[in-house]
Amino acid sequence: MIAFGTFVAEEEAWRRYTEPGIGRAAEPDSAILAYASVTSLPRSLNIILDAAARHDDLEALVLMHPHTELTDPGLCARVRETLADPDVAVAGAAGARGGKGIAWWEGEVSAAPGTLHYEGYGGGGEFPGFGWAGPSAPLGEVDVVDGSLMVLSPWAVRTVRFDEALRVGYGFDTDFCRQVRAAGRKVVTADLRAIFHHSLELVEDLDLWIEGHQQVGRKWEDAALDEDGWRVRARRAEAEREAARAVAHGRRLAADARIDALERRLRETTATTSWRITEPLRRANAVRRRRNGS
């Protein structure tokens, strides 16, 4: 039996995204494990793992962020195919090898086809699911997968837990994958398709994310560096941080310049006399469309 698990922080997200997705992908005997979210994200996820572990016939647990909407009616077949290798303990829709800390997207990224759906910006829109992470590698074995959609084997469900000491929430997926790999099992990316509904901020609280990065780093680093070693590492990291900020600032300027150019073009279009004198015509058309319900 393949179970589907999620924590519910807002009912609307459940109704709009998770529930219809599960309806699409689940099999008649699938267990639906939806629990109210609790104080910390790792604790919320562990409640789901504990519930799944009680199912003797468990084949896999599909663990989803509440804003993940499954789209593939053939998902269960793909899950079974992926877990046919008994060494595979975790599969994800996106992941990477060689990422830095919890920033897995800085590594060699592989990702299943999917969709990022956003709201705002004149009615919302869609991008390729993990296009922002720059996937370039084929699906396969990775170091870590993104936590918005994970498939866990029965071994993983019964043996590994999300680390509740990582209280800020960020990096829970990296940590889980590292535990799995430390136990000798594999983490892979697989063709798990979904729509990921989230804002274009990518991360809600950057300061907390930075804290999460350091927590996971401290937990897993086994580098025994002396003071000189840390000094070299700090110097490099500080230089890279400032280079990254300068690069990011340059990109912001370029983005602003592109937007300014488009805004100018739109203003030029709508500031023409012909556009202004035909305004009543457009208003009348809009009224007509509303009346016709189109």
Place this chain on the structure above:
Amino acid sequence: MIAFGCAITRPEVYARCAEPGIRRAAEPGSAVLARRSQGTLFENYNALLDEAAALPGLEALVLVHQDTEIVDEDFCDRVRAALADDTVGVVGSVGAVGVRSIAWWEGSVSLASFVHRFDEHGGGDLPSFSWTWDEAPPYARVGEVDTLDGFLLVLPPWTIERIRFDESLGTLHGYDLDFCLQVREAGRKAVTADLKAIHHHSLELVSAPEEWVQAHIRIAEKWDGRMPGIGTAAGDWEERARRAEAERDASGLEARARVLQMEARARELERAIAEARTSISWRVTAPLRRAARLREQSGRRGG
């Protein structure tokens, strides 16, 4: 006599940017040292300093990047005013205090009298905060700073005789901070003055990040302990490493998010433009716009 020096790797950029600015600013007797670049910027600037040191009657050497265009016609008067204080060892138009690394802009910038002119996306100007004094924020001021941006530097004879760019530091980045630190260590001041310039520059601010990172490290190692603030940060080395790694990756994530947001906004605008330009009202009024364009063209020809 005030001399002007420039190290040139791209003559067409020099001809378009620095040369007209130097012509605007120079006085009849000014020497112009336009040096075809060979080797690193550090080496070229040192060669310019050697050349300038031999000039009789030298009051100052103005070093400009090939893409820096001086704007002030009374530039030389402004230079003389800034150098009237003989404790000044170097002058620039952009500077900051609280600087800890070659990323001087992470300090508190106190003067930025320049326009960043770019070609991308149809081109544009980004005036810096003290370009227009009437609109300048309260922290905008001329005076002593920790360091100056090297796109425009003015050196008095004292400095030209005694200080050189440190050629061991790399090929391009960080020469300005290191030079200012040398001047300050020798007991002279780095100061800003209201010297206005246009920096013709791409919107890409760091074109070779690894070279930049290496220069950052070398300069931090050189000056940590020698000059207060440089190369320092809170915490022990392990804490600094972990925090900087996290902040570095956070910055990368922010940049990725920014790209997504820009794409979304661009799509929204492109949609609005397309809707406007395919609307019936736009199409039926096309002859009006054609006529208006013709009128404009014939007006230009006639005028």
